[in-house]
Amino acid sequence: MRHRGHPRSRSRHRIGPGRxxxxxRVERFVExxxxxLLRERPLHGYELLDRLPELGLEGRIDIGNLYRLLRxxxxxxxxxxxxxxxLPGPAKRxxxxxxxxxxxxxxxxxxxxxxxxxxxxFLDRYxxxx
Amino acid sequence: MRHRGHPRSRSRHRIGPGRxxxxxRVERFVExxxxxLLRERPLHGYELLDRLPELGLEGRIDIGNLYRLLRxxxxxxxxxxxxxxxLPGPAKRxxxxxxxxxxxxxxxxxxxxxxxxxxxxFLDRYxxxx
DNA sequence: TTCTACATATGCGTTTTACCTATACTGGCC
DNA sequence: GGCCAGTATAGGTAAAACGCATATGTAGAA
Numbered sequence: 001m002r003h004r005g006h007p008r009s010r011s012r013h014r015i016g017p018g019r020x021x022x023x024x025r026v027e028r029f030v031e032x033x034x035x036x037l038l039r040e041r042p043l044h045g046y047e048l049l050d051r052l053p054e055l056g057l058e059g060r061i062d063i064g065n066l067y068r069l070l071r072x073x074x075x076x077x078x079x080x081x082x083x084x085x086x087l088p089g090p091a092k093r094x095x096x097x098x099x100x101x102x103x104x105x106x107x108x109x110x111x112x113x114x115x116x117x118x119x120x121x122f123l124d125r126y127x128x129x130x
Numbered sequence: 131m132r133h134r135g136h137p138r139s140r141s142r143h144r145i146g147p148g149r150x151x152x153x154x155r156v157e158r159f160v161e162x163x164x165x166x167l168l169r170e171r172p173l174h175g176y177e178l179l180d181r182l183p184e185l186g187l188e189g190r191i192d193i194g195n196l197y198r199l200l201r202x203x204x205x206x207x208x209x210x211x212x213x214x215x216x217l218p219g220p221a222k223r224x225x226x227x228x229x230x231x232x233x234x235x236x237x238x239x240x241x242x243x244x245x246x247x248x249x250x251x252f253l254d255r256y257x258x259x260x
Numbered sequence: 261t262t263c264t265a266c267a268t269a270t271g272c273g274t275t276t277t278a279c280c281t282a283t284a285c286t287g288g289c290c
Numbered sequence: 291g292g293c294c295a296g297t298a299t300a301g302g303t304a305a306a307a308c309g310c311a312t313a314t315g316t317a318g319a320a
Contacts, residue, residue, distance in 0.1 A: 020234050024162075024241035026249065027155045027307095028276075036256055046298055055255065056248035062278060067299055090285045090298050104150050109256050111154035116249045118186035119156065119242050125185065126166055126239050158307075176267055192309060197269055220267045220316045 026115060030061060030069060032108035035101055038079060044092040045070060070095060078104050156245060160191060160199060162238035165231055168209060174222040175200060200225060208234055 033055045034048055043051070045067055052061050073079045078101035084094045097105070163185045167178055175197055182191050200223075203209045208231035211223045227235070 020237055022162075022234065022237045022241045023157070024159075024238065024245040025157045026245060027153070027157055029154075029248075029252075032152075032154075033252065036252065040259075044298080056251050060278095063298090064280080064300070064302095065277060068277095068301080071300085090296095092298065104152065105256075107150055107152045108154065109253060111152045112249050112253060115154040115156060116246055116253070118159075119246045119249075121186050122159075122163065122166065123239060123242060123246070126235075129170075174267080179267095193267090194269070194271095194310080194312090195308060197267090198308095201269090222267065 024119075025060075026112070030057060030066070031073070032105060032112065033057060034066075034069065034073065035078065035097060035105040035108065038095055038097040039102065039105060042094050042096040044084070044094045046092070048095070073101070077101070154249075155190075156242070160187060160196070161203070162235060162242065163187060164196075164199065164203065164225075165208065165227060165235040165238065168225055168227040169232065169235060172224050172226040174214070174224045176222070178225070203231070207231075 030052070033052055036055070037043060037048055037051050045063075048070075049061060049063060049066055053059075070079065070081070074081055074095075077098055079095045080098055081093045081095045084092050160182070163182055164178055166185070167173060167181050173181070175193075178200075179191060179193055179196055183189075200209065200211070204211055204225075207228055209225045210228055211225045214222050214224045
């Protein structure tokens with residue numbers, strides 16, 4: 001039996017008497033972030049991991065899940081990849097955004113604008129009578 | 131074996147060749163929404179279901195999960211409830227926000243402000259060079 | 261009576277994700 | 291050469307959140 005950290009909620013856990021940590025995360029936010037980074041230029045997995053914090057994903061990305069997601073995106077045709085043997089260091093798989101991936105990124109941007117509006121509605125009502 | 135709808139992702143699914151539906155939902159957004167509604171006045175489950183759309187949750191709330199969540203919130207001490215037998219119709223359980231629930235609502239509001247900023251960062255970078 | 265709306269509740273399967281482990285190659289150091 | 295840290299990719303497992311289905315009961319309308 002392997003040791004694991006004590007189980008806790010991913011989005012809310014008690015940090016003291018009457019104190020809670022809440023993470024208001026957008027579901028699957030890593031996916032549009034990857035598509036956005038790849039729209040700017042092709043990158044490989046480790047580079048993507050380095051650049052994700054620029055978009056607000058701070059210390060929250062698991063490298064294993066990142067590669068899992070990249071493979072899923074490729075299966076769906078949103079990105080394509082090939083091995084880059086010529087570069088120095090270990091073999092890297094370089095990912096590139098496809099036309100379809102570009103379309104999905106646009107869809108994500110619309111969805112994120114709606115999400116921002118929803119959050120705004122909530123916060124307005126919250127401020128209304130605090 | 132019961133019939134079930136064909137399995138699909140909750141947050142992204144193909145709706146045609148090259149067309150996708152993406153839902154940029156905030157994780158557990160129903161929870162702060164319930165706390166916010168209950169800050170205004172005590173309500174029972176079905177009333178909460180009716181009012182959730184006001185906050186942007188359109189047709190997305192499952193009544194079963196709503197009751198499950200209310201019981202979880204009560205277990206954690208964020209809301210309290212009692213049966214209202216005096217009212218006409220079926221017995222209703224009326225929920226009320228506790229002091230601790232009020233604190234968690236404040237924590238949620240902070241987290242949602244951060245989430246809005248993160249989305250803003252993404253959208254700014256997206257608009258930058260479309 | 262049957263049908264619909266109101267009201268609360270549980271069971272189950274899928275998806276997403278955190279945490280952990282495995283594999284392998286590279287380049288620098290001794 | 292051998293060792294080791296860093297780079298790079300990959301898979302296993304379990305928990306949490308959620309959608310869908312189902313169950314139970316009241317009350318009024320058709």
